[in-house]
Amino acid sequence: MNVLVSPNTVSARIANARPLVRTVIVGHVDHGKSTLIGRLLHETGNIPDGKLDSIKAVSGRRGMPFEWSFLLDALQTERDQGITLDTSQIRFRTPSRDIVLIDAPGHAEFLRNMITGASQADAALLIIDAAEGVRDQTRRHGYLLHLLGIHQVAVVINKMDRVGFDEQRFHEIEAEIVSYLAGFGLTATAIIPISARNGDGVAQRTPSIAWHTGPTVLDVLDHFSPAKPLADLPLRIPVQAVYKFDDRRIIAGRIETGRVAVGDGIAFSPRGTTARIQSIEEWPVPDESRIPRRARAGQSVGLTLDRQIFVDRGDVISAAHMPSKSVDRLRARVFWLHDQPLAKGASVNVRVAMSECRGTVALIEYVVDPGRLSASGAATIAQNHVGEIEITLAHPIAADLYAVNPRTGRLVLELAGRIAGGGLVLAVDAQAHQSGRAASGVARDLRSDKETLTAQASRLSDLLKELSPAQRLARFRDAVGGKITFTTSFGLEDQVILHLLSEQAIDVDVATLDTGRLFPETYELWAETERRYGRRIRAIYPRHDALETLVDKFGINGFYESREARSACCLVRKVEPLNRALNGAAAWIVGLRADQSGHRQGTGLVTVDDRNLLKLSPLLDWTRGAVHAFALAHHILINPLHAKNFLSIGCAPCTRAVAPGEPERAGRWWWEQDEKKECGLHLVRPGSAAHPHREAAAPPQA
Numbered sequence: 001m002n003v004l005v006s007p008n009t010v011s012a013r014i015a016n017a018r019p020l021v022r023t024v025i026v027g028h029v030d031h032g033k034s035t036l037i038g039r040l041l042h043e044t045g046n047i048p049d050g051k052l053d054s055i056k057a058v059s060g061r062r063g064m065p066f067e068w069s070f071l072l073d074a075l076q077t078e079r080d081q082g083i084t085l086d087t088s089q090i091r092f093r094t095p096s097r098d099i100v101l102i103d104a105p106g107h108a109e110f111l112r113n114m115i116t117g118a119s120q121a122d123a124a125l126l127i128i129d130a131a132e133g134v135r136d137q138t139r140r141h142g143y144l145l146h147l148l149g150i151h152q153v154a155v156v157i158n159k160m161d162r163v164g165f166d167e168q169r170f171h172e173i174e175a176e177i178v179s180y181l182a183g184f185g186l187t188a189t190a191i192i193p194i195s196a197r198n199g200d201g202v203a204q205r206t207p208s209i210a211w212h213t214g215p216t217v218l219d220v221l222d223h224f225s226p227a228k229p230l231a232d233l234p235l236r237i238p239v240q241a242v243y244k245f246d247d248r249r250i251i252a253g254r255i256e257t258g259r260v261a262v263g264d265g266i267a268f269s270p271r272g273t274t275a276r277i278q279s280i281e282e283w284p285v286p287d288e289s290r291i292p293r294r295a296r297a298g299q300s301v302g303l304t305l306d307r308q309i310f311v312d313r314g315d316v317i318s319a320a321h322m323p324s325k326s327v328d329r330l331r332a333r334v335f336w337l338h339d340q341p342l343a344k345g346a347s348v349n350v351r352v353a354m355s356e357c358r359g360t361v362a363l364i365e366y367v368v369d370p371g372r373l374s375a376s377g378a379a380t381i382a383q384n385h386v387g388e389i390e391i392t393l394a395h396p397i398a399a400d401l402y403a404v405n406p407r408t409g410r411l412v413l414e415l416a417g418r419i420a421g422g423g424l425v426l427a428v429d430a431q432a433h434q435s436g437r438a439a440s441g442v443a444r445d446l447r448s449d450k451e452t453l454t455a456q457a458s459r460l461s462d463l464l465k466e467l468s469p470a471q472r473l474a475r476f477r478d479a480v481g482g483k484i485t486f487t488t489s490f491g492l493e494d495q496v497i498l499h500l501l502s503e504q505a506i507d508v509d510v511a512t513l514d515t516g517r518l519f520p521e522t523y524e525l526w527a528e529t530e531r532r533y534g535r536r537i538r539a540i541y542p543r544h545d546a547l548e549t550l551v552d553k554f555g556i557n558g559f560y561e562s563r564e565a566r567s568a569c570c571l572v573r574k575v576e577p578l579n580r581a582l583n584g585a586a587a588w589i590v591g592l593r594a595d596q597s598g599h600r601q602g603t604g605l606v607t608v609d610d611r612n613l614l615k616l617s618p619l620l621d622w623t624r625g626a627v628h629a630f631a632l633a634h635h636i637l638i639n640p641l642h643a644k645n646f647l648s649i650g651c652a653p654c655t656r657a658v659a660p661g662e663p664e665r666a667g668r669w670w671w672e673q674d675e676k677k678e679c680g681l682h683l684v685r686p687g688s689a690a691h692p693h694r695e696a697a698a699p700p701q702a
């Protein structure tokens, strides 16, 4: 019987695991990928003792100068001697991460492997030769990263030794690539000048690049965020088989994501039936004390239920309170492999996890030729091209959005019994299609669809208005395809939202803007919150050069002195970083409440912002008292400043405690008289009195 659970081994493995980040290295073929990989293996101590010396000696004997790329070739030939190395998947360790470096030999293979799930990348290094600059292949690879939804991208400008470590040349390339990536909403995590050959900037900042104040390649790798552990995603077990065994029916499958325990309520999609887990079976039958009570992602399990219900291969088991979607129409980004182009009306076999059914291509919205990067509204998708399509299914099957669950959000298309393509599920059912379409990276590049988004926001507002904030967050995640970013400033509302997201394991990106002027209490709460929920909160910092210019021009506290300085400060420390935080997102979650200020009263539950992002305020209709009571009841960590009457949490110099009877936002930019106190907008309106000098407006005692 194919039922085997080994909880002890799996738990031990998980307990010892370090965060794993799969990082693809892309860029023009001659720009130094192999040299960088060789140098990284050396700098991180991942080369066997004596290996480097022996390769250098062999090079010397052959009269060839040593190249770091020889190292890869040499290690490749030694795989049989116990060194785990594959030229396309290289594993090594940084101080706090395990890195799998995926070398992408060609864009078509890379794209196919990523879309079909053969390989997966959480982050990317894009390499550029300092002498040659940005080439077509650099642009192509940058675009593909965007197409695949890889948001963590560091640009490495290599061969700086060939341009005399010229800072000016570095900034020229930096400006070109930053502007190119920004064209489709991608912001580089870092831009790093290096000489992989000499080691400058790889693991150390050397005197040659003393002018570079940013991270090294190793720093960046060590800080890339790993993908969320599969066990922390919602439960999904595609049923592989149902066995009759003595008087028991055992439902067998592999836990793709999430975890299960005896007694859990589960649902079967697309049937919609529910039951409780009576036992988790193991074979051979263990003694009583070792019978498993729980299991997690990666394990194959056999389950018995507390009641007799019909279950079949292809059904998907989920937690009863968070079932997988039952869909009969879906939208996908597909990579087409078949030599016969895919056309509208084509009948294909669609497989999602263990489910399969016939489907008809109802729409081909556009097609991208990854080789030439030309997008078109073509009627067919040719071999090795990417397209976004809608498929109607002959009967409902269980599926998730790829952004929500990468394991059950992929599909395989078959034509005449042969695998013909693979894809990512971007949206399901007609309503989600609207937001999925708006959220789709390619679609958003090619057209602006504000009206559709506004209509979608209004529909979502209606849908969510009667629900609790927890339900709003879960339904919003279900309805919106693509990345959703929640921005927190660690205020009361933000802490409640983060709690609700974490409790329900809702897949969103969480980010905060570190303006450099936050309260010490906020930094402490930040660290404590990460520990409580076991997750990293992405920090976005002001751009260093912009900050230096700002302080040089206005002084460190210039914002007290003039409107111009305040505006500049907020732009550099908040507005521009916020834009970066939201880059690549389809939607944004914020902690606004309508009663915070007159200005916020007219805000909807879901709106469309200037960036064409759907914006959800799940606590919009709650009062501060209600939020506070909820936080206390659920033991949520609260910023200690609230106890001192700081009602909203912002930058330390610009925030003060509020006296009884004062409006809630009075504590922000407290020396101003303006009532419209929103970041970047908190300027004194024309005609109103200029703000008093800070000494003239001491904060009232709380």
Ligand code: SF4
Residues within 6 Å of the ligand: 515, 517, 559, 566, 569, 570, 571, 573, 574, 650, 651, 653, 654
């Ligand atoms: Fe600058 Fe104050 Fe705005 Fe913070 S709140 S960014 S310190 S002006």
